[in-house]
Amino acid sequence: MTKRFGAVTALDRLSLSIPQGGIYGILGANGAGKSTFFRLCLDLLKPGGGSLSLMGGNPADAVIRRHIGAMIETPRYPPFLTAAQLLTMLARTSGIKTPDTGYWLARVGLKDAAERRVHHFSVGMKQRLGIAAALVTRPQLLILDEPTSGMDPVGIQEMRTLMRDLAQRDGVTILLSSHLLDEVQRVCDRVAIFSKGKLVAEESVDKLVAGRERLRLTATSRDALLATLGTRGSADGDGVFVAIARAEAPQLLRSLIGNGIDIVEARWVGGGLEQYYMEQTGTTDAR
């Protein structure tokens, strides 16, 4: 797909196939095209070129879209509605006359706020309500754009549990965009990385993380440590990176101590999604 806004190319011949089931993360800096991609999936934007198929149909068809639940950025709502009324109104738009609003509000932790007007909600509460609104029609595909933005740590943990639960127990496919790379690494099965409207990487999280860790050692004498490690070590500030597998670490540490090197600290670093993201996008800022 291609999508342009005037001179700006938001999506540049993006080609992507997303498997059914599980949680699929979409990463990228601001302006990388993530939100544009989501809005195309929801027919909020019209593609400038190419084609898009979701669950075997064109998302321009409202029948297909009814199988999709979505929360795009921090949602806003008609201020005069209560949380329960909002869900009822949205469900009726989808053709569901008696939605189980109480269940979904309880599921996102808003049971006690069901009869409160959304106008008085905090950002975190609006986020939770947005997720309930996305789920109230029991969709097969859930699109969540920054779902934990503005949430407190407890809320983030609850959302993480909810997403895993939806994917594993209810069989919902989730498309997730987040700047919290650690969060994405914890919940996603696969990730795609966008940069300047293009797909730069797409892989399962397990494969991305595997084999990317490095052991960082700090000793009383960095030079002595480097000399002992030889070509296996490389300086990093006051410490040294060692390129070895996890299984070799105990042997190495024993050997160093045996050679009179006083180890102050030993830890594995950089093996996460964040490092991979940096490599792929050539940035130092995950945002």
Place this chain on the structure above:
Amino acid sequence: MLADAIAAEGYKLLRNRGLLFWGFCAAPLGSFLFNLASETYLFLRYSGTGLHLAAGGGARIDAGQQFLQGLFSSTSFFFEIFIIAGAAALFSGEYRWESWRLVVPRNSRTNLLLAKFAIFTLAAAGFILAFGIFGAANAVYSVLLNGFSPSLAIAVPGATGVFVGSLAELMLLGAFVALIVTITRTQMAAALAGIFLVIVQAIGMGIAHPWEAPLRDFLTLPVMSAYLFRTWAAGQQIGPGVFAHPATVLVTSLILVLWVAVLGVLATVFFQRQDLSRE
């Protein structure tokens, strides 16, 4: 799916009390209360002075005629300002609250806009009927207050015709406001454009004179077609000693319907193609 969208839009409007009151209830209710107050003031001021209307006895007041008059007055300029503001708020709500992103994935864009138009039409119908009912209620109050001889003779076909003509005029305004809202995405621009349209149409009617205007004037002044239809339905003169010809009424009514349809289709086509990256 259209029924779903209409049900949801109606559900939303019923809970938007500010819009419901100021857009569709305040004008008929205000008019009713003003007439009540005027009637009471006149009664208190002139009762027993010999100037009072009832003093002569035998005066009659026709609630049916007042009902018809109420239907007519619903399309007066001052009251149309309320309906234009109501239409602008109704059609611009999703842009203002940035909530298209919540509803567009759930139904087709055409249905969502048609649902707004259907709910507006229902509210406008209530608006017109309220004017008629309050007009009749004012008549009843006069009867009770002044001891007039009551009368209730409603010519149903005539009243229906006036109602339909008034509704068509308000639908025209609604369709125009819907188009401006979808283009500009703002309530204020649509409300101002709607008021501007009403002023231009009123001036145009004043210049063209409905009883002698050629057909091309009706093409550019659809409000005049609604006026012609109403006066014809009520059996009233459109000018000094002039009654509308049924054939002319038919053609001008078609022009009016065409106007509503074209404005509605334009709004729908525009909305259908609109990018909603930012509402």
